[in-house]
Amino acid sequence: MTTQAPAPSIASSAAAGPTRRDALRLLALALAGSAAACSKAEDIVPLTEAPESLISGEPLRFATTLPLGGYGRGMIVTSVDGRPIKVEGNPRHPGSQGATDIFAEAEILSLYDPTRLRTPYKAGRPQSWEAFFSELSPRLDALRARGGEGLAILTGRVTSPTLLRQMEALRRLYPAMRWTRYEPIGDDNARAGARAAFGRPLDLVPHLDRCDLVLTLGADPLGAGPDQIANGSDFRKRRTVRSNARDMMRLYSIESERTLTGAMADHRLALGPEAILDVAWGLADGLDDAGTAPAASPDSRFVEALLADLDAHRGRALVLVGEGQPPELHALAHWMNARLGAFGATVDLVEPSDPIEEDHAASLSALVGDLHRGAVDTLLILSGNPVYDAPADLDFGAALDKAAFSAQLDTLPNETNARTAWRLAGSHPLEAWSDLRFRDGTASVVQPLIKPLYETRTAHDLLALLGGANGSAAYDLVRATWQPAAGAADFEAFWQNALTDGFIAGSASAPVAPPLIAAKPARPPRRESEGLTLLFRPDPTIWDGRYADNAWLQECPKPFSRYTWENVVHLSPEDARLLGIESGDEARLELGGRAIDATCWQDEAQAPGTAAITLGYGRTSASPIGLGLGANAFALRTSDTPWVAPGLRIRRIGGKGAALRTQFTLDADGRDLAPEHPLSALAALAGGEKKEPDSFYPEQPYERVAEEEKPGYAWGMVIDTTLCTGCNACVVACQAENNVPVVGPDEIARGRDMHWLRIDTYEHQEEDELRTVFEPVPCMHCEKAPCEPVCPVGASVHDHEGLNVQVYNRCVGTRFCQANCPYKVRRFNFFGYADGQEYANLGEEPAQARYNPDVTVRPRGVMEKCTYCVQRISSARREAEKENRRIADGEVTPACAGACPTQAIHFGDIGTKTSKVSALRREPQHHVLLEEVGTRPRTTYLSRIRNPNPALRGGSR
Amino acid sequence: MTARSGRGYTALTESVADPVLSAPAGRSWWLLFSAGLVLTCVFFGSIFWLFYEGIGIFGNNTSVVWAYPIANYVWWIGIGNAGTLISCMLLLTRQKWRSSINRFAEAMTLFAAAIAGIFPILHLGRPLYFYWLVPYPNTMDLWPQWKSPLVWDFFAIASYLIFSLLFWYVGALPDFATFRDRSRSRAGQLIYGALALGWRGSVRHWAAYETFYKTMAALGVPLVVSVHSVVGMDFAAGNMPGWQETIFPPYFVVGAMFSGFAMVVVLAAIVRRFLRTEELVTRHHFEAMAKILLAGSIVMGLSYGTEAFQSWYAGDDVDRTVVAFQYTGTYAWLMWMQIACNVAIPQLLWLPAARRSIPVLLVIAVLINVGMYLERILIIINTLSRGHLPSMWSSYAPTLWDWLLLAGSLGFFLLLFACFLRLAPAISMHEMRKLVFEGGRE
Secondary structure, eight states, X not given: OOOXXXXXXXXXXXXXXXXXXXXXXXXXXXXXXXXXXXXXXXXXXXXXXXXXXXXXXXXXXXXXXXXXXXXXXXXXXXXXXXXXXXXXXXXXXXXXXXXXXXXXXXXXXXXXXXXXXXXOEETTEEOOHHHHHHHHHHHHHHHHHTTTTTEEEEESOOOOHHHHHHHHHHHHHSTTOEEEEOOSSOOHHHHHHHHHHHSSOOEEEEOGGGOSEEEEESOOTTSSSTTHHHHHHHHHHTTOOBTTBOOOOEXXXXXXXXXXXXXXXXXXXXXXXXXXXXXXXHHHHHHOTTOOOOOOOTTHHHHHHHHHHHHHTTTSEEEEEOTTSOHHHXXXXXXXXXXXXXXXXXXXXXXXXXXXXXXXXXXXXXXXXXXXXXXXSEEEEOXXXXXXHSOGGGOHHHHHTTOSXXXXXXXXXXXXXXXXXXXXXXXXXXXXXXXXEOTTOOEEEEOOSSOOSSSXXXXXXXXXXXXXXXXXXXXXXXXXXXXXXXXXXXXXXXXXXXXXXXXXXXXXXXXXOOOOOOSOXXXXXXXXXXXXXXXXXXXXXXXXXXXXTOHHHHHSOOTTTOBOSSOEEXXXXXXXXXXXXXXXXXXXXXXXXEEEEXXXXXXXXXXXXXXXXXXXXXXXXXXXXXTTOSOOGGGGOOSSOSSEEEEEEEEEEEOOOOOOBSOOOOOOTTOOSSOEEEGGGGGGOOOSOXXXXXXXXXXXXXXXXXXXXXXXXXXXXEEETTTOOOOOHHHHHHHHHTTOOOOOHHHHHTTOOOOSSXXXXXXXXXXXXXXXXXXXXXXXXXXXXXXXXXXXXOOEEEOTTSOEEEOGGGXXXXXXXXXXXXXXXXXXXXXXXXXXOOSTTXXXXXXXXXXXXXXXXXXXXXXXXXXXXXXXXXXXXXXXXXXXXXXXXXXXXXXXXXXXXXXXXXXXXXXXXTSHHHHXXXXXXXXXXXXXXXXXXSEEEEOEEEOOOGGGTTOOO | OOSOTTSOHHHHHHHHHHHHHTSOOOHHXXXXXXXXXXXXXXXHHHHXXXXXXXXXXXXXXXXXXXXXXXXXXXXXXXXXXXXXXXXXXXXXXXXXXXXXXXXXXXXXXXXXXXXXXXXXXXXXXXXXXXXXXXXOOOTTOOOOXXXXXXXXXXXXXXXXXXXXXXXXXXXXXXXXXXXXXXOOSHHHHHHHHHHHTTOOOOHHHHHHHHXXXXXHHHHHHHHXXXXXXXXXXXXXXXXXXXXXXXXXXXXXXXXXXXXXXXXXXXXXXXXXXXXXXXXXXXXXXXXXXXXXXXXXXXXXXXXXXXXXXXXXXXXXHHHHHHHHHHHHSTTHHHHHHHHIXXXXXXGGGGSHHHHHXXXXXXXXXXXXXXXXHXXXXXXXXXXXXXXXXXXXXXXXOXXXXXXXXXXXXXXXXXXXXXXXXXXXXXXOHHHHHHHHHHHHHO
């Protein structure tokens, strides 16, 4: 993988006085850039002059940073002919470690969203930026005269050093201005817990790779969020089981709703919020030297075993608490971690990358108060969508209307900019300069991959304008921020390194020595309430609603429920029975006088007495993709119960609609499809490749390569289900890489989808615990492929390297191949999903720009399926042939494998005994899906290995 | 045996030819024709929409990739089976009663097989390339993939269609000559004259005819068996539970004969009514066909039982799940309806009174056709809904277009049949005359 900085632009050479040639180039550039009329040419590559490194059609890769909830994750973006088409992880950035998540992968689609704002709007009419500036500048003069009185700026979480610097400068200019920072998925509880324990807010940077034991209390370190990739990567290092490495971390989860972490846990206890506190304080009592023995409870067996385990792993254990838990529990976890010697060992404390101390909810509430009092006449919303996602009791929309002048900067239409006076077109992170920090403080530059597609501005541009420095570009601002950091060293070299490495070396915050924790915090008073307790969760695919307009993320199945395009209420089967609600039923949720209607789903893993719903749905003003889907949980969320809201009443109001699901049962029907073994049983597994059943079909040259080495390549894949956390990164990566079309909710309701790779999810009861296993299923590339003999036109054939390939232009669409595929991995273009019958606005310009030029866009009536990213194999082959060598092991990485944060997917040549995949195929837990069918698949699995506590054999209760 | 010898050749000829050549069509015929015409418009309208919009208009999904169009195809080709069976098998076994029904049974075969042949094309994702299944010389140097049952299918249907057309036409030659001779209009004389290919009824003609017709009949029997065996192999050659069964080819042949005979009963009742040929198509004919239906229903019951038993006895979980799903799952009510229609209700035919009552027989025959359609569709959707991986289990529901296309194909059949009744000799006059002669001699 080569990383290249953008070549210098011609604008810089023009400074010395343009030659005739340069003048012509400038003219061309000016014409090309006329869409972005007054934006300056910066250091990105216009194709008017191809630099030496740019060969048409050859992909270039640039490091940049993509935000999630304000935190930056370093990424490397592939660009073809100036068109970014694929996001990959940056191996050197701590927030990525070479992997991606679904949000990063899907940014490509967001960039080319046809609904993007292309210009400022006032009262629904397009305007020029000049008009906005001329309306704003008299106000600014007045504000300056008043010392900033009446100016309010609302942002999401800000970690950008440049933005912070600009805000600081602005504060000097407008001392009385109000800066409100509100993130709907905030960290107020964690901050309050840290303040209680340490006296000041400190952020945790967990190091799962240093843990022997992890206990999560409502925490989901492996679930969606800014730290997901980093945690997944660390998790892998302590959960990889090989014949020569059988040492494995043990994971306990105590939680109310099933999280990805809970599904990976060796022991999981589903408890309501109060019961979690009981168990936590019971554990704390056990850890307290002065404490009493934990009180007897239904979970005492579990608690005792866990205590003994924690005690045995001091210095190697870690307790993590989720944001949904009360501050007291966060403080208690700090106390427990201190007792366990975790600080400095398994977790580090750092000064927050987000330096604002004020709580999100309090800050927004104060702003709403000011607005109502008429103390704010100029409101600039630089990021966030508070009309939609502010606590329902604040009624931000009504407050917003009080501001005499309001503007919101965003890439898309939303509920907030539908009400502000001005709707400002914001730049996408892939077309703007900025910088961001990761949780651990590591800073990295946001480097644009493309000139802004439209007349858009960044928050930096607007703040610069407020500061009176009209015309100072984000590029210069970001450089100026880092000028001091370069110190005496050559800044250009420093800058060049920051861009090529994708992060600024040495910018990570130094761990803070844990301040002494005074005493064990007291348990918060018990909250007794009638009815169920509603738990709010970030959505696993659209986060807090900011990705609702992204069709890849909408169509990405939610873990467990396997719903798409909709959020559902998770109910425990007991509660559902009592309420007379079946999966798929419509129900009315009433909470504190507010009500929403939502679809329910019975979740075997849901703690009785609780119901969970994800945020982000029910958008009323969005692009055609995100509009009107699911139920708006924000309508029930108030500032005092942002995560756990007791007193929920649910009643059934209607029958089943069409289920927008891609998997209808999690029950494996007693079949051993995703086997599981305890770590202790690993030695007893026979292992290796078993003799496969004989076949009537003649042997082909590409077969049985794993048994006897043959020349050439024999591609194969091994997926380690011990490591698969079900995060879906592979699914969206595959969609981005292979031009996999979106079918839309109507088609999903008809049972159709196009994902080449799906994550089969099975659950089963073992002893008294519910076990969940994820099994990613791409094409198996069977050596005896059942799809091939049945195709009447020979569109499904094998190549000499064992790939089962689909010849799109030969396919007539009989679908016999899919009918005959035991794995059902083929996907059929019932409509022209990518060919004239796209869902919603996906066929409009410039959405087509997202396509990977190396992969055919399939027409209607054609069958398609996973190719093992054959275009990447070809590309590696070309490179190898140029150098007259074999393709090296690990040189080809399919998109799914590249995206995986836990490196669960391995790809390579199984015909070479020394390759990594060959070694994995010899592991004892190696298994073949549906081996008895005799298809001899090239994609095989390593069974899920768990590391249960021997003391809990026979059940945890 | 059948035609009463009291009536002469003339009366017989008149009763078949006059309704076509001289009598006006009559209201009921026009009703039949209009119904057929309307539904035919629906059929071609649906086909147009299908080609325009794509096969997404059907109810198929990612797991259940086949459904109505394939079921329509199997069902129609099954119906198309009986005509040839009646003509060939009964001719070779000297069942003389066939003479009064074989002609329209053959026409039924021809129309049904032609309609059946349309559906495999309609179900394609890219129907315009259906000819890639044909081994024709092409610049790409590509032939079809001979291992695929769909290619065998192509040949089976094509040869069956050609055979059916030839056999029907040759059998009708002497009667076209009769029409030519009796036609009073110039156009009729010319058209029927051309169709009669100069048939003069000389001994030489008759000798050649008899040899050729018997030879064709001998060829026809294996063809009937092969065409439906190949249809069975479309499924049996797959590796899906519920499909991969050696019983499928014979089971499909019997099923085809069963549904075909049921359709002949329905059409015989129609022909009898419209052509007023109650003397020619008598209750004896219906009784003979009823016995065949009864035998068919027993074989079907046995097949269902064998299928279920084998999957239980083989002990394969995946197979057992499919069978359990057939009888207890989402579509179980359809399965029980199928058994009622195909196995239970036809047992009424043990009663001689039921066999002789045309209304009763007509109802049973219609129910058998419904039951056989259910069998075709259930074979497809049960297996595809409950495959090897529970993660991909799903359920299927047809759309409006699925129904319209099925109804439209029935209408198209009706239209063709109505035209046949008004334009061609619907009953084999020359064979009936033979019976009159033999009857007179006895």
